[in-house]
Amino acid sequence: MTTNPATESGDRSHVRPPVESVAQISALLLDTDPTLDPELARTARQAAAEGAVLLRNDGTLPLGIERPVAVFGRVQIDWFAVGYGSGGDVKVPYVWNLLAGLRDAGVRVDEEVAELYTAWAADNRPSYEGTWGQWPHHFPEMLLDPAVVTAAATRAETAVVVIGRAAGEARESVLEPGSFYLTDDERMLLDRVTTAFARTVVILDAGNVMDLSWLGDYGDRIGAVLYAWQGGMEGARAVAAVLAGEIAPSGKLTDTIAHTYADYPSATNFGGADFNVYAEDVFVGYRYFETFAQDRVQFPFGFGLGYASFDVTVVEATTDAADAASARVTVTVDVRNTDAVHSGKETVQVYLAAPDGRLGKPARALAAFAKTGLLAPGETERLTLQFRLADLASYDDSGVTGHRSAFVLEPGEYAILVGTDVRSASLALTVPVDELRVVRQVAEAAAAQTPFARMTLARDDSGAAVVAWEDAPQATVDRRERILSGLPDAIAFTGDQGISLDAVAAGRATLDAFIAQLTPEELALLARGDVTMHSPLGAPGNAGVLGGVSPELRAKGVPPITTTDGPSGLRLSAYASLLPSGTALASTWNPALVRELAALHGQEMLRKGSDVLLSPGMNIHRDPLCGRNFEYFSEDPLVTGRFGAAIVQGVQSAGVSACPKHFAANNQETNRTRNDSRVSERALREIYLRGFELCVAEAQPRTIMTSYNQINGVWAHYHHDLVTTILRGEWGYTGCVITDWWMEDADDPDFPDLTDNAYRVRAQVDVLMPGGVKTADGPQAYADDTILQSLARADGLTIGELQRGARNVLGLALALAPVLADRAGA
Incomplete structure (x- = not known):
């Protein structure tokens, strides 16, 4: 252990959390021990460095340590280390900024410009507003006197200009200056710097793809461009090491960067309040551009210098x-x-x-x-x-x-x-x-319920590929018949036989014998979490607890299982590591390195009291404006699946569990809990489910989280076709499926006696998290009784279905048994 690797250089200007009060329910800092594993920090730095993508270089980079460099842009100090929301709200003891990182790397930073920005940034602290979903996409730039730039150019031949962007959960990027586009002040800064300096480097500190068409306006006046995907606490230090030449850049794009936003095939079907038609079908990202529009690509998928x-x-x-x-x-x-x-x-x-x-x-x-x-x-x-x-x-x-x-x-x-x-x-x-x-x-599953036209391929007289359109096939399966034909048999109720779950773990009893003891009330308790976030049954600041949520279950040896956000680190009431974003990790194209980082993260979970990490985020980058793209990996399902599997394998090597999310087709934040993703079955299977399928096959995650949105008219947490037919039936998944936090009320259209949680259990979505009911007035701290009510109805849940869900939850508890036993003993 080390006290704080960020202070080794002696520069403490960067030792502060990057984001404050942005969580769904922000956890107070209770454990103030700032010690972090130095090996985890080292590996995170390497991953952030390998994930930075060099888009242009005329020899300006590496900077080396001999020549003086003038650094412009407030983001050199106010570095965006992560995106917003539950996926980034980690209580990290330090975050490197670029100015401190360059000094640490030995780069000769022009001190007059550095002191000017340092003083201005101190007097103009960025505001995060503290309101959910209202965080800034950028920070206003310091208005720079042209004379300052001119004078700096007499002291240094090379300038570095830093531009930053952020988006996140419930916060899309938007087609406005300061988000997808440059602001006028950023343009002015670039104009002045590129005019005065012989060499200019542009650093893009962002979690999403932004417009880069302006690079053409500057031509060779911008000699190098580095896309520095948000790299966590060590990200800016990693970027500095790349700029200095200490670490060689080797990142590759996991998305296509087009000339304009309108060039993206999703552009006309993104951001709808009620639904989005996935009209581009399987032609997502480079699959579209390489087929139909090669001339509209500024930087191709997989590119990096x-x-x-x-x-x-x-x-x-x-x-x-x-x-x-x-x-x-x-x-x-x-x-x-x-x-x-x-x-x-x-x-x-x-x-x-x-x-x-x-x-x-x-x-x-x-x-x-x-x-x-x-x-x-x-x-x-x-x-x-x-x-x-x-x-x-x-x-x-x-x-x-x-x-x-x-x-x-x-x-x-x-x-x-x-x-x-x-x-x-x-x-x-x-x-x-x-x-x-x-x-x-x-078998047909999750097919479209609403007619729409989808993109397909035709050829013109010259043989060139042209876009054509056809009707998306509609669903034909009788859902009611499919479900009834697959209902499980019940295990005969025995009452309490004194069998504990510990006995099952030790091989002294079968899991069926344990389940046979459970009353309907106990089975229903296993189907929900402990009602609220920050459960007193888990580590302070947890996202929620499942499993042993009642004294009766705990008396039978069912342990409380603690879940924590998220893809960039543990969100608890304690200091924890802030890791590179999903896009940064995938841009390394190095699954072995990411697996090593995830294994170290799993060890941190053990130390901090987390049993289930709500990670990795595995949704496809369908559109560059999606706010949570920073949490996800790529527009490509193979990249998504390989890196999802690497994280799951790494985390679970420590004995804890990873939880891939959000299953499935969660590709925008706008009205995300009500939005319907209208997508063909082909596109679902080839693009949006493929990464999950690879992850399940290669890494066997112990938990999976459903998404908030509807898929072809059915909310994911009620989606029998997705969860039972495809995930469990076709892919053979035997783990525990949980909801995203809270869910939408609905009646089962094929079984009128099923509503809400009973509807969910029939889909084989095992646990409502965090367990409370969501109402028109917001999430409530109580559980409903629709599960127990449905047992008495003709078309209601069966005891066999409740037992089936309990088996999945208890299977997770048994998989975590060594970790939970060690924690209980400690």
């Missing part, structure tokens, strides 16, 4: 089976650092270009990726990348191929392309598929 240059050579590309349905593609690549001076890391990306077929396919889809270690000048590393052709099969939700509700490989030539971003990837292998192959037959 380093200080070193690399030669990527495909040594071999092969398939191992004649049957396309089981064929595994293997690509062996040599990566050589051709630079004479700089070391660095490079990421190799493999894409699949599938034939159009009857379904219409995106021009390219990411199939695999791998990152080298740190390569010295002249050093070579061999990478082997593999994937199954079937993993990128297309889903037929209309029956146009003759196989409705199936993942298929249509006949034709499948091109395997290799490169360092989606645009540069070139042909390495062609795999022929002679006839249509059904890869996986499933």
